[in-house]
Amino acid sequence: MAEHPDIDILARSELFRGVPLDALREVQAVAFRKRFAAGDTVLRQDDTAAILYVVVVGRLRATQTGLDGQQIIIRYLGPGEVAGYTPLSGGDVHPGTVVAVDDSHLIGMPSAALREIMARHASIAINAASLLGARYRDLQVRLRELATEKVDRRIAHTLLRLAQQAGRRTARGIEIVFPLSRQDLAEMCGTTLHTVSRTLSGWEARGIVDSGRRRVVIAKPDALNDVAEEGQGGTG
Amino acid sequence: MAEHPDIDILARSELFRGVPLDALREVQAVAFRKRFAAGDTVLRQDDTAAILYVVVVGRLRATQTGLDGQQIIIRYLGPGEVAGYTPLSGGDVHPGTVVAVDDSHLIGMPSAALREIMARHASIAINAASLLGARYRDLQVRLRELATEKVDRRIAHTLLRLAQQAGRRTARGIEIVFPLSRQDLAEMCGTTLHTVSRTLSGWEARGIVDSGRRRVVIAKPDALNDVAEEGQGGTG
DNA sequence: CGGACTTTTGAAGTAATTCAAGGGGAGTGG
DNA sequence: CCACTCCCCTTGAATTACTTCAAAAGTCCG
Incomplete structure (x- = not known):
């Protein structure tokens, strides 16, 4: 009767916090573990967003690169956070690249399956909105700082x-x-x-x-x- | 038997597009119209986010101000867009100020009621995530431009x-x-x-x-x- | 101990701000 | 209708914060 250990980890992540157990089981059923060494690329800008990851351990860097190769760091991601949020917001390609800066363990899941589960469980969609809103607010502040300080x-x-x-x-x-x-x-x-x-x-x-x-x-x-x-x- | 005319407008907005009619009726039941003249403040930075607005006609400017009074424009909002997204993402205060730059008609609704409806209708929450994701991507691009160009x-x-x-x-x-x-x-x-x-x-x-x-x-x-x-x- | 990567620091250059003043349009009130 | 006033826009000149260019020193890894 013991639950899969990943259920617990998911239940503490920003995306699945407070989500009913039956929904978590559905997520776990389509999820898989993946490891990345420091320096590995987790996902690449402009690629199709087929997988969404939740960080279990480690640290990732999300960057965005312009046409002439100039790069900025959008944010760093740690345990419990989502890497590759695109499927949550209905996008189809990654707006940036994510690279591991330390050895990392992630839980991955197919975008299509996640979206399907999300459509039946509002609490996941609400968490998604919440997490994206928080990131948006964060960028607003950084944009202001960059523009004025x-x-x-x-x-x-x-x-x-x-x-x-x-x-x-x-x-x-x-x-x-x-x-x-x-x-x-x-x-x-x-x-x-x-x-x-x-x-x-x-x-x-x-x-x-x-x-x-x-x-x-x-x-x-x-x-x-x-x-x-x-x-x-x-x-x- | 004719539906309230605002139902139609809501059904075409970024937040309620594709949402089932029964959910729209619930939204309409708690919604109200409000007009603002050019120059009027719609909502103020650091105020409690009690109301969410959908723009019907007109144009609004969203700004953010730092401690020393320096300001940037986050974006302009037009018909169909959301002004005051905070309740969608579980925040409690507005991260910026919204001012009408043309005479505008808005549909307002109480945050608490909206959140309650959203919890029962995943499609609204999914639209919220979608809209916030789009804005987040937009800011990522602007941040990169500001930092590198x-x-x-x-x-x-x-x-x-x-x-x-x-x-x-x-x-x-x-x-x-x-x-x-x-x-x-x-x-x-x-x-x-x-x-x-x-x-x-x-x-x-x-x-x-x-x-x-x-x-x-x-x-x-x-x-x-x-x-x-x-x-x-x-x-x- | 070689070699790659990261950091430091100096000097020159420059894009953009700041300072400063004036000019033009739109609306208002006499 | 004209004049007044308030914004908004323009342009020049001086200043500066930061970049770019350049070279060298430190640090980690095998």
Whole structure:
């Protein structure tokens, strides 16, 4: 009589939280596990969105690339989150690419089957709307920041968001738990790795952050918050 | 036996398209009409999201303002679109402000009632996910443009999008059907009204656009497209 | 210990902002 | 109908934040 262990995991994910058990069983019946190593591509921009994934463990990066090859990072995805949301919103091709930045375990399911189940279980569709709304709101804020703030504030905001989303308290401060290069940060803030490097160097000197090769620790979150809200003022 | 006329309008809106008639009747039963004059505020950032609106006629502008008063335009809304999507995604306060830019008729409905109906009719929730997904994809593209492209290309892309969304074919070219100032365009592109003015002046000289006080006509969409895709090259 | 990748820092260049002033249109009120 | 006023738009000049170009140093992995 024991349920499939994935049922439990799905029940805690953003897409299936609060969804009735019978619906979860239907989902589980069409779902499968898949592993990706750090660096593997999970899904590719402009490909048909045939599969939707739920992250079990690991960390993924969602990017979008323009015609001339310029890239930005849309967001990072962690456990419980959806990778490849397209089928939830009736789209047919992926608007971006998703790559694993750490070894990851995902639960996959065919788009068509999911949509069919969703049509019979409003709670899944409501969760989908909820998750997409949250991402939309998030991008609204980032768009405003990008349009109106100077780089150092944008970098500060970005780090604070990452800390909230994927930060681990340590003796040295809040550590971003996945590898994050200067280039990555630049692609999240709409700047260059050079500017990010210079900015972090400045904060390093003031003891606000403590960063190394693809690692960032926020030593003084409050000071970083000051930068985010008032520009580089308030050195103290 | 004749249905309420709003049923028909709702049935053609992005949120209620394809929704069964009994669900539409439930929606109509809690809905009401409301008019706004150009300049009126429909809903305010940080207010509780008590009402969701569907646009019947007119045009609205959705903006977001930061702590230091800096503002960007998230999007314009026209007939059939949702204003105040927050209740669809389980949020409680509006992430932005919506203002009428032309005299507008809206259909309003209480958030709580809508959510209750949505929980029983998956097709509404699916439409909600679909609409939010579309907006999210749109912002992803704009974020990338803002992060990676120079101003003239961004302005070109913005005008082309507006033309597609709210353009009317005329003898002089494609006219944006609602009042749109240099400042508005600047707030959509992440630049200043000065830069927009200079850029439009340049295009005016090349016969690409024909603009005046809060009016823009795209005389040569193909030429504008060239600017959007290749920078200011390809004068011809 | 070689080699690839990441980071740092300096110097030059520039796109776009900011500062500043003036001009034009539309609507209003006398 | 004309003049006044309020917006909105334009354009020049100065400034600057950031990029681009360039080179070197550090760090991890096999």
